[in-house]
Amino acid sequence: xxxxxxxxxxxxxxxxxxxxxxxxxxxxxxxxxxxxxxxxxxxxxxxxxxxxxxxxxxxxxxxxxxxxxxxxxxxxxxxxxxxxxxxxxxxxxxxxxxxxxxxxxxxxxxxxxxxxxxxxxxxxxxxxxxxxxxxxxxxxxxxxxxxxxxxxxxxxxxxxxxxxxxxxxxxxxxxxxxxxxxxxxxxxxxxxxxxxxxxxxxxxxxxxxxxxxxxxxxxxxxxxxxxxxxxxxxxxxxxxxxxxxxxxxxxxxxxxxxxxxxxxxxxxxxxxxxxxxxxxxxxxxxxxxxxxxxxxxxxxxxxxxxxxxxxxxxxxxxxxxxxxxxxxxxxxxxxxxxxxx
Ligand code: TLP
Numbered sequence: 001x002x003x004x005x006x007x008x009x010x011x012x013x014x015x016x017x018x019x020x021x022x023x024x025x026x027x028x029x030x031x032x033x034x035x036x037x038x039x040x041x042x043x044x045x046x047x048x049x050x051x052x053x054x055x056x057x058x059x060x061x062x063x064x065x066x067x068x069x070x071x072x073x074x075x076x077x078x079x080x081x082x083x084x085x086x087x088x089x090x091x092x093x094x095x096x097x098x099x100x101x102x103x104x105x106x107x108x109x110x111x112x113x114x115x116x117x118x119x120x121x122x123x124x125x126x127x128x129x130x131x132x133x134x135x136x137x138x139x140x141x142x143x144x145x146x147x148x149x150x151x152x153x154x155x156x157x158x159x160x161x162x163x164x165x166x167x168x169x170x171x172x173x174x175x176x177x178x179x180x181x182x183x184x185x186x187x188x189x190x191x192x193x194x195x196x197x198x199x200x201x202x203x204x205x206x207x208x209x210x211x212x213x214x215x216x217x218x219x220x221x222x223x224x225x226x227x228x229x230x231x232x233x234x235x236x237x238x239x240x241x242x243x244x245x246x247x248x249x250x251x252x253x254x255x256x257x258x259x260x261x262x263x264x265x266x267x268x269x270x271x272x273x274x275x276x277x278x279x280x281x282x283x284x285x286x287x288x289x290x291x292x293x294x295x296x297x298x299x300x301x302x303x304x305x306x307x308x309x310x311x312x313x314x315x316x317x318x319x320x321x322x323x324x325x326x327x328x329x330x331x332x333x334x335x336x337x338x339x340x341x
Contacts, residue, residue: 006320015238024233034233047183050215060193071096073129107137111152142281200242263332
């Protein structure tokens, strides 16, 4: 029972068949019909003019930073965002930008703090090149950043002519849990990256979407990064199934996450803010067990349950397509036993 991440989901049988049967061509020449179809479908679903198939969420975010910014620009982002914490400093290493982290609340930056952080004209200052949002917000436990929050930030940003990019690795989780179309979120950003390879279960790939001119330039950055692939329809084919057929079922993952959160919080020594579980990520405080993260994870592993370290004394559990309701029940029994022994 692997709760480490929704990235562990394997392609479905239908996806494997689609991979085998995909009609392909050389995508660097723009001649792969399957990639072209995926990009058209994704642009339409995300409410943007155009879209680009990229290898990973990290590549999508970094191509966005590279395309929006010039070296020396400043990127305003949430202090625990994936782009800031988990992309190996790529924004500095590749785009040559500096980052301006703003502390958030449940993953949401205060729009007034963002407004204040946007630089005015002064010879000493960097240009504010980009604002990055993340929804759902991973580090705060899969929280949905409210649409009104995105709107307020977008309005300030637009006034100042600063573009807004959304790391929407799990945007469909937010949309499904909020019961809102995904375009309700994307209307308040200029560009968006979504992952096909997380809860949506494709084996690989992300989409970067935005205006026609932005995607034209982004395509060039992807090429510069060595991301211009050839008969890549074989991996775009499962992406089409992911974005067209796998979104609705994310609600199951959210129900399982709730079930797991409730069960974990009933185990002595564990604490979960059950009401705070918006989507498929659970943060479990284990300090009450007196175990270190390593000891705790080791006990779970021996009991057939995998989870991931997150912070000191905090373990992350993620639900996904390969975790059923029975798995959740079984995992709870096993965890409870493992902590008693
Ligand atoms: N997140 C992974 C790890 O990198 C932490 C996970 O298991 O959650 N944005 C967000 C919000 C993400 O959570 C991730 C992956 C990415 C971007 C990067 O996607 P990939 O792994 O495709 O580069």
